[in-house]
Amino acid sequence: MLDAVAVTRALGAAGCVAADEEAVELIRRAHDDDELERMLARRLTGEPLAWVTGGVSFCGLDVIVEPGVYVPRWQSEPLALMAARLLPPAGVGVDLCTGAGAIAMVMQSAHPDARIVATEIDSVAASCARLNGLVVYEGHLDEPLPAELESQVDVITGVLPYVPNDALHFLPRDVQRFEAPRALDGGEGGVELISAVVRTGPRWSKRGGWLLLEVGGEQVIGVTAMLAASGYRDVDVLEDEDGDPRGICGRLDR
Numbered sequence: 634m635l636d637a638v639a640v641t642r643a644l645g646a647a648g649c650v651a652a653d654e655e656a657v658e659l660i661r662r663a664h665d666d667d668e669l670e671r672m673l674a675r676r677l678t679g680e681p682l683a684w685v686t687g688g689v690s691f692c693g694l695d696v697i698v699e700p701g702v703y704v705p706r707w708q709s710e711p712l713a714l715m716a717a718r719l720l721p722p723a724g725v726g727v728d729l730c731t732g733a734g735a736i737a738m739v740m741q742s743a744h745p746d747a748r749i750v751a752t753e754i755d756s757v758a759a760s761c762a763r764l765n766g767l768v769v770y771e772g773h774l775d776e777p778l779p780a781e782l783e784s785q786v787d788v789i790t791g792v793l794p795y796v797p798n799d800a801l802h803f804l805p806r807d808v809q810r811f812e813a814p815r816a817l818d819g820g821e822g823g824v825e826l827i828s829a830v831v832r833t834g835p836r837w838s839k840r841g842g843w844l845l846l847e848v849g850g851e852q853v854i855g856v857t858a859m860l861a862a863s864g865y866r867d868v869d870v871l872e873d874e875d876g877d878p879r880g881i882c883g884r885l886d887r
């Protein structure tokens with residue numbers, strides 16, 4: 634029979650940096666000893682903890698994350714919280730490339746009367762986001778959004794794939810092994826999808842509406858210029874607790 638010490642030891646020996654916390658989580662989620670053994674065995678292969686346990690906590694919300702679906706990162710929490718702050722109580726929010734839907738969930742949870750919708754190209758992720766209670770349109774970026782949302786959106790969020798194509802091989806080994814390249818690959822310079830969204834944002838944003846995007850530090854200057862060229866003003870950089878740039882936002886001025 635496995636106890637907390639044995640689970641922690643096994644995880645630590647496999648190189649888990651947060652073995653204590655992961656052990657608690659596995660034990661909390663397992664219904665019996667057999668299930669705990671199976672879950673531990675999967676985690677020891679490097680499979681993401683959220684896929685093994687079935688979910689992750691994001692901004693205090695329980696998000697279902699099915700195997701194969703991008704695991705929402707804690708680093709995206711400040712962007713989600715800012716989006717929720719900027720959204721009027723009965724406003725309209727759109728989360729592009731929603732994955733499991735964590736960011737949209739934060740907006741909806743903060744504003745139950747708001748209309749929140751999401752897009753996602755991967756059908757497994759889209760189903761997962763629906764399990765999390767969201768309205769999801771399947772397709773490329775903003776293309777599947779209903780036309781009635783044109784010029785109506787208060788806040789658009791996007792944690793899009795933004796890893797430069799030629800840097801994918803620098804990602805941690807388990808990320809490369811388990812997570813879908815389509816969830817990560819931002820093309821040349823990492824900004825191919827971001828630039829498309831900045832170009833089409835004004836179609837959906839109402840005047841004064843916000844666009845918030847997660848970006849890498851080396852993308853800030855380029856994306857700032859793109860936002861300005863598309864009519865977004867008050868452009869600001871979102872920094873994480875270490876002062877590193879994590880995102881960018883702007884407000885449509887026309």
Ligand SMILES: C[S@@+](CC[C@H](N)C(=O)[O-])C[C@H]1O[C@@H](n2cnc3c(N)ncnc32)[C@H](O)[C@@H]1O
Pocket residue numbers: 703704705706709729730731732733734735736752753754755758772773774791792793794795815816817826
């Ligand atoms: C980096 S993940 C982020 C997911 C989610 N926003 C989050 O923060 O947890 C990017 C997501 O975009 C989806 N995706 C990739 N290309 C897309 C496209 N062209 N249109 C819509 N979704 C796309 C992927 O399937 C993946 O779920």
